[in-house]
Amino acid sequence: xxxxxxxxxxxxxxxxxxxxxxxxxxxxxxxxxxxxxxxxxxxxxxxxxxxxxxxxxxxxxxxxxxxxxxxxxxxxxxxxxxxxxxxxxxxxxxxxxxxxxxxxxxxxxxxxxxxxxxxxxxxxxxxxxxxxxxxxxxxxxxxxxxxxxxxxxxxxxxxxxxxxxxxxxxxxxxxxxxxxxxxxxxxxxxxxxxxxxxxxxxxx
Amino acid sequence: xxxxxxxxxxxxxxxxxxxxxxxxxxxxxxxxxxxxxxxxxxxxxxxxxxxxxxxxxxxxxxxxxxxxxxxxxxxxxxxxxxxxxxxxxx
Numbered sequence: 371x372x373x374x375x376x377x378x379x380x381x382x383x384x385x386x387x388x389x390x391x392x393x394x395x396x397x398x399x400x401x402x403x404x405x406x407x408x409x410x411x412x413x414x415x416x417x418x419x420x421x422x423x424x425x426x427x428x429x430x431x432x433x434x435x436x437x438x439x440x441x442x443x444x445x446x447x448x449x450x451x452x453x454x455x456x457x458x459x460x461x462x463x464x465x466x467x468x469x470x471x472x473x474x475x476x477x478x479x480x481x482x483x484x485x486x487x488x489x490x491x492x493x494x495x496x497x498x499x500x501x502x503x504x505x506x507x508x509x510x511x512x513x514x515x516x517x518x519x520x521x522x523x524x525x526x527x528x529x530x531x532x533x534x535x536x537x538x539x540x541x542x543x544x545x546x547x548x549x550x551x552x553x554x555x556x557x558x559x560x561x562x563x564x565x566x567x568x569x570x571x572x573x574x
Numbered sequence: 575x576x577x578x579x580x581x582x583x584x585x586x587x588x589x590x591x592x593x594x595x596x597x598x599x600x601x602x603x604x605x606x607x608x609x610x611x612x613x614x615x616x617x618x619x620x621x622x623x624x625x626x627x628x629x630x631x632x633x634x635x636x637x638x639x640x641x642x643x644x645x646x647x648x649x650x651x652x653x654x655x656x657x658x659x660x661x662x663x664x
Contacts, residue, residue: 389658389661389662390655390658390659390662392654392658393651393654393655393658394655397645397646397651397654398645398646401644401645401646402644402645405644411644415646415650418646418654419654419657422654422657422658423657423661426658426661426662477588480588481586481587481588484586485585485586485587485588485589486586486587486588487587487620487621492620493620493621493623493624493627494623495623496623496627496630509634510634513634513635528635532632532635532636535636538599538601553592553595553596553601554592556595556599557591557592557595560595560628560631561591563631564624564627564628564631567627567631568627
């Protein structure tokens with residue numbers, strides 16, 4: 371039933387989307403993707419529903435070059451990113467020095483001049499909390515809050531990597547950054563995220 | 575890599591965590607890098623923790639693959655279908 375188009379045989383009839391089939395064909399995949407990203411069934415449902423609504427409003431923007439599914443998926447990803455942005459008012463704390471460290475030398479904040487962990491920044495053992503549903507939701511809220519504390523470039527790279535699931539090489543191309551620059555950004559964002567989670571969740 | 579300190583055969587924590595990060599993201603390391611990282615991890619509890627925690631973070635961020643195949647309720651799907659059908663009429 372699904373129409374697979376090869377680039378050589380684009381037909382006029384395929385240039386229009388067919389919303390009446392959306393739920394049957396794509397709802398499961400869209401929902402699965404959303405749940406994997408937001409870890410909350412109810413929220414995932416809302417996001418999928420909003421995706422359908424936005425897609426209906428933007429029907430005429432649908433182009434046959436992309437499949438319906440790719441198109442819907444792209445809308446959903448934007449919804450998820452929007453949601454994360456909006457939920458940024460989560461009360462997570464990072465130290466002022468870290469905030470100030472900004473772009474100068476972020477690694478300096480974590481490591482001393484010999485490249486060893488600074489004592490107060492060295493990873494501590496994480497106390498694993500309970501895994502009740504509510505705790506899960508709370509954890510992801512904190513994770514989201516910590517994500518929003520990343521620098522904008524770190525945030526961008528993480529979004530592309532974990533949400534869009536792009537390959538490193540493509541991310542470098544998209545953002546026109548060198549591969550070594552990419553690794554510095556990833557490393558630094560991970561250091562910051564790790565420290566933030568430790569501070570706001572894994573310490574009691 | 576970067577940094578002002580002298581590098582020996584053993585990477586410092588800053589370099590070791592970077593190498594570990596590359597490895598976690600399936601980037602190939604040279605033999606020397608792999609050995610250096612292994613040795614460092616052998617001696618350094620902090621970097622061992624970093625590696626474990628970083629891997630956990632990747633899991634949280636990426637695919638929290640649901641334990642069971644999860645699909646929306648049939649009732650929810652029906653609701654969506656009705657919603658779409660109604661909007662199409664307009």
